[in-house]
Amino acid sequence: MRSCLRSFTMLVIFGIMLAACGSDDRERPISNRLIDVLKSVRAQKQAKGQPQAALQITREQVDATEFSLLRLTVQKTGTVATAGLFEINQDTLSYQLATSQAIYLKGGFLTGTRGLGHDLMTAAVPSSVAAAVKADTYERVHRYLTADNKLSVQRYRCTMSLGGPTKLTQLDRSYNVRIAKETCTGEGRAFNNSYAMAAGGWIWQSSQWLGPFAGQVKIEQLK
Amino acid sequence: MTRARFASFGALVLVSAAATGFLPDRTYAQTAPTLNTFGSTGLVEMPTAEHQPEGEINSTVSYFPGGSRYTLSFQITPRLSGSFRYSVISNFVSGTNATLYDRSFDLRYKVLEETRFLPAVTVGLQDFIGTGVYSGEYIVATKTLHPTLKATLGVGWGRFSSQLRTVNFGTGGSVDSASWFRGDVSAFGGLEWTTPIKGLNLKLEYSSDQYQREATQRGIFSRGSSINFGLNYKVSDGVNLSAYYLYGSEAGMQISFAFNPRKSDFPSGLEPAGLPIKTRPVRPVGGWDTNWLASKPEARITADLGTVLEPSQLGVEAVKLTGSRVIAYIRNDTYFAPSQAAGRTARALTRMLPPSIEVIEVVPVRRGIPIAKIRFRRSDLEALEHAPDGAAQLKARTEILPAGRNLEDGAIYAEGLYPAFNWGITPAVRTSFFDPDAPIRAELGLRLSARYDIAPGLSVSGAVLKPLVGNLDNITRRANSQLPAVRTDARFYFSEGDPALERLTVDYLFKLAPEVYGRVTAGFLETMYGGVSTEILWNPVDKPYAIGVELNYVKQRAFNQRFGFRNYSVATGHVSAYFDLGRDFEAQIDAGRYLAGDWGATFALSRTFNNGWKVGAYATLTDVPFSVFGEGSFDKGILVSVPLLTLFGKPSRDTADLTIRPISRDGGARLKVENRLYEVVGGYDRPTIDASFGRVWR
Numbered sequence: 001m002r003s004c005l006r007s008f009t010m011l012v013i014f015g016i017m018l019a020a021c022g023s024d025d026r027e028r029p030i031s032n033r034l035i036d037v038l039k040s041v042r043a044q045k046q047a048k049g050q051p052q053a054a055l056q057i058t059r060e061q062v063d064a065t066e067f068s069l070l071r072l073t074v075q076k077t078g079t080v081a082t083a084g085l086f087e088i089n090q091d092t093l094s095y096q097l098a099t100s101q102a103i104y105l106k107g108g109f110l111t112g113t114r115g116l117g118h119d120l121m122t123a124a125v126p127s128s129v130a131a132a133v134k135a136d137t138y139e140r141v142h143r144y145l146t147a148d149n150k151l152s153v154q155r156y157r158c159t160m161s162l163g164g165p166t167k168l169t170q171l172d173r174s175y176n177v178r179i180a181k182e183t184c185t186g187e188g189r190a191f192n193n194s195y196a197m198a199a200g201g202w203i204w205q206s207s208q209w210l211g212p213f214a215g216q217v218k219i220e221q222l223k
Numbered sequence: 224m225t226r227a228r229f230a231s232f233g234a235l236v237l238v239s240a241a242a243t244g245f246l247p248d249r250t251y252a253q254t255a256p257t258l259n260t261f262g263s264t265g266l267v268e269m270p271t272a273e274h275q276p277e278g279e280i281n282s283t284v285s286y287f288p289g290g291s292r293y294t295l296s297f298q299i300t301p302r303l304s305g306s307f308r309y310s311v312i313s314n315f316v317s318g319t320n321a322t323l324y325d326r327s328f329d330l331r332y333k334v335l336e337e338t339r340f341l342p343a344v345t346v347g348l349q350d351f352i353g354t355g356v357y358s359g360e361y362i363v364a365t366k367t368l369h370p371t372l373k374a375t376l377g378v379g380w381g382r383f384s385s386q387l388r389t390v391n392f393g394t395g396g397s398v399d400s401a402s403w404f405r406g407d408v409s410a411f412g413g414l415e416w417t418t419p420i421k422g423l424n425l426k427l428e429y430s431s432d433q434y435q436r437e438a439t440q441r442g443i444f445s446r447g448s449s450i451n452f453g454l455n456y457k458v459s460d461g462v463n464l465s466a467y468y469l470y471g472s473e474a475g476m477q478i479s480f481a482f483n484p485r486k487s488d489f490p491s492g493l494e495p496a497g498l499p500i501k502t503r504p505v506r507p508v509g510g511w512d513t514n515w516l517a518s519k520p521e522a523r524i525t526a527d528l529g530t531v532l533e534p535s536q537l538g539v540e541a542v543k544l545t546g547s548r549v550i551a552y553i554r555n556d557t558y559f560a561p562s563q564a565a566g567r568t569a570r571a572l573t574r575m576l577p578p579s580i581e582v583i584e585v586v587p588v589r590r591g592i593p594i595a596k597i598r599f600r601r602s603d604l605e606a607l608e609h610a611p612d613g614a615a616q617l618k619a620r621t622e623i624l625p626a627g628r629n630l631e632d633g634a635i636y637a638e639g640l641y642p643a644f645n646w647g648i649t650p651a652v653r654t655s656f657f658d659p660d661a662p663i664r665a666e667l668g669l670r671l672s673a674r675y676d677i678a679p680g681l682s683v684s685g686a687v688l689k690p691l692v693g694n695l696d697n698i699t700r701r702a703n704s705q706l707p708a709v710r711t712d713a714r715f716y717f718s719e720g721d722p723a724l725e726r727l728t729v730d731y732l733f734k735l736a737p738e739v740y741g742r743v744t745a746g747f748l749e750t751m752y753g754g755v756s757t758e759i760l761w762n763p764v765d766k767p768y769a770i771g772v773e774l775n776y777v778k779q780r781a782f783n784q785r786f787g788f789r790n791y792s793v794a795t796g797h798v799s800a801y802f803d804l805g806r807d808f809e810a811q812i813d814a815g816r817y818l819a820g821d822w823g824a825t826f827a828l829s830r831t832f833n834n835g836w837k838v839g840a841y842a843t844l845t846d847v848p849f850s851v852f853g854e855g856s857f858d859k860g861i862l863v864s865v866p867l868l869t870l871f872g873k874p875s876r877d878t879a880d881l882t883i884r885p886i887s888r889d890g891g892a893r894l895k896v897e898n899r900l901y902e903v904v905g906g907y908d909r910p911t912i913d914a915s916f917g918r919v920w921r
Contacts, residue, residue, distance in 0.1 A: 100495030114496030
């Protein structure tokens with residue numbers, strides 16, 4: 001509502017939109033491309049009304065692929081998406097969504113996002129969730145882009161505690177895991193993450209905080 | 224009487240202060256400052272010492288029976304703000320009962336920040352350039368007494384006292400500093416309470432503006448009391464509504480919109496992720512194999528790069544390969560941050576280049592001209608892709624160099640670039656503001672524009688406008704200019720150009736040296752002038768400044784804007800200096816000869832945010848005396864650029880530009896030419912690239 005109203009007032013004040021045509025998309029004027037943007041925003045809004053279950057991946061589909069797959073649920077919006085492993089650089093895994101966003105994971109920790117509007121650009125975290133469990137306390141350093149293209153640095157002090165054995169069921173599969181709970185404070189706020197960790201440190205599922213605006217995302221390792 | 228009233232009002236302020244108590248642990252100025260009817264931060268009509276957040280742009284419309292005010296305010300720095308106001312006051316001019324349309328400018332500076340025990344203090348100049356209708360100065364203090372209550376006390380001169388100042392009808396525009404802070408002084412003040420109802424603030428003020436001319440002399444409204452009441456409701460982050468009860472008899476309303484270039488709903492943008500880096504295997508003992516060069520893969524890589532950069536909305540001009548180095552010449556019409564365009568290109572290249580290539584150079588090209596060279600080491604990119612401070616580390620290791628005069632030998636152009644024909648039909652809106660007969664005039668039309676790129680740097684382009692609906696063609700007001708009518712014949716151009724050939728030029732842009740650019744433009748340069756325009760610009764990549772020289776010989780075009788000319792011609796041109804002052808401030812000085820043959824200089828200062836927002840002001844002073852110039856005394860104005868698409872999270876270098884010029888006259892008028900070099904090649908210097916380098920991994 002807030003952003004809509006602001007956007008609307010911007011249009012009233014500065015913009016007049018009408019259809020136009022031309023030979024090349026790059027040559028098309030701002031008014032014309034703005035229409036495309038508004039259409040896509042409307043399309044997204046309409047899509048939001050559809051049941052997310054229809055968009056979700058099945059176990060058969062997972063088994064049929066050769067890629068490592070994640071299922072992501074943005075808790076604020078309820079949006080569900082599937083991401084496939086695209087590239088590995090050192091110990092960081094880049095997963096790509098069909099909608100062209102990307103997320104980065106390192107040792108079970110979410111260390112970056114791209115294309116969400118409020119991206120976590122980088123996160124300095126321990127080498128893995130398993131290593132964090134062994135640490136007493138540790139620091140998390142998050143970097144976000146500001147509207148004027150600077151990086152703002154946020155520092156949090158965190159602890160990780162490991163719970164007892166439990167069973168996790170996820171897309172028709174069950175796993176023996178322990179839940180590691182991470183508590184972080186800093187920058188005048190606190191957030192909690194949780195990680196369902198198998199023996200050996202593999203993270204089957206987690207709920208991690210992206211930032212003050214994007215909130216929490218659930219990450220399920222499907223394959 | 225007045226003083227007694229104020230004394231009791233002051234007592235009320237003090238009692239409130241005592242009642243709320245000077246709590247030691249309060250947070251100062253916790254509630255966001257609101258605006259007064261003048262569009263300045265304030266109470267109802269009186270200012271407070273508070274300021275808006277840095278960078279905030281407010282547009283305010285207020286109405287009460289004494290007049291309506293349209294104000295654009297900008298928080299230039301945390302302590303300095305400026306406003307431009309257009310006021311409409313009915314029956315103001317004695318003898319004729321004519322409506323007054325008045326333009327005025329304000330400046331406010333916060334001398335002291337609020338501390339635990341001391342108030343914030345601001346000194347303000349209201350209507351300091353203009354006819355002086357609202358002219359006044361003040362010193363005002365505001366203290367947060369309680370997180371929900373702020374008290375203001377001030378003293379003022381001119382409008383803020385009972386003393387009337389002379390209004391300079393007809394000319395105006397000069398700065399009459401001799402009368403500042405002189406004459407009678409009066410006190411004003413008030414309270415602002417943030418109510419428990421979310422977004423609702425109540426205001427109470429004692430106004431020292433006697434409205435002598437409006438209320439006493441002209442009887443436009445009655446002013447029975449100095450106490451004003453106001454309520455401000457914050458509808459959303461960017462919208463405020465206010466209602467007022469004024470002078471014991473009148474009601475008023477106000478709406479304001481706020482925008483802040485330093486705030487965004489999508490600070491990192493919604494554009495898709497760039498490609499991740501493909502790392503290389505460990506380097507073999509004998510070194511990398513470079514036999515692949517024999518297969519001449521340039522054309523394939525040029526095409527492949529074009530394909531993979533398409534989702535990033537980047538174009539490929541050309542690619543050159545050696546055994547250990549690649550140069551990718553790219554077209555970036557999408558990202559304000561050069562680092563983002565270069566970073567995406569470099570990462571995409573890692574996915575297609577043979578491993579022997581270690582140096583990746585990205586060269587942004589505009590209008591066929593290579594501008595700067597951003598040189599990465601591939602091993603740095605591989606090592607820092609996911610490093611927590613990867614942007615800072617990469618910045619330290621990235622070189623920004625001048626690009627050569629031309630593309631390097633052996634560069635393979637992408638297909639279909641030269642020659643290329645582009646055209647488009649777009650809606651066109653033309654406006655004319657501040658004509659007293661119709662303060663806002665607008666016209667909607669269709670514009671057919673086309674460009675034929677013959678070779679790198681060489682193009683023919685033009686635009687034809689067909690007006691459809693509007694009221695631009697019935698301007699009847701005569702300009703009475705004492706100078707050659709170089710701009711004041713605009714009404715004839717509006718009414719007779721149907722359709723109008725707005726522009727038809729041959730443009731040649733080139734480089735004389737790696738940091739020296741040149742331009743020759745010939746043809747119908749703009750709606751009112753045709754001729755030849757030449758320019759040279761020195762724009763060093765590692766310096767925060769640039770210097771240019773422009774020389775033009777132009778002839779005034781016929782009003783119908785076809786192929787004919789009138790019999791006025793002039794040699795005009797400027798020496799221009801561009802300065803990046805740091806902290807987002809840019810200055811520009813253009814000194815030379817203007818269209819009417821007058822000599823002088825234009826001084827412009829702008830806050831240019833590296834996300835495309837720009838707010839600036841300029842003034843042109845020439846050897847034309849103020850009396851000869853006519854109304855306004857000299858040319859001045861405000862520039863606002865808004866990156867409309869990025870507001871929606873979509874990457875685009877397009878901006879919607881608005882120039883507010885209170886009065887367009889013939890003195891200090893400059894030729895309009897497309898492709899002025901600084902606009903084409905600026906923004907790729909080291910300071911600018913560094914300022915937004917945080918986007919290199921976005």
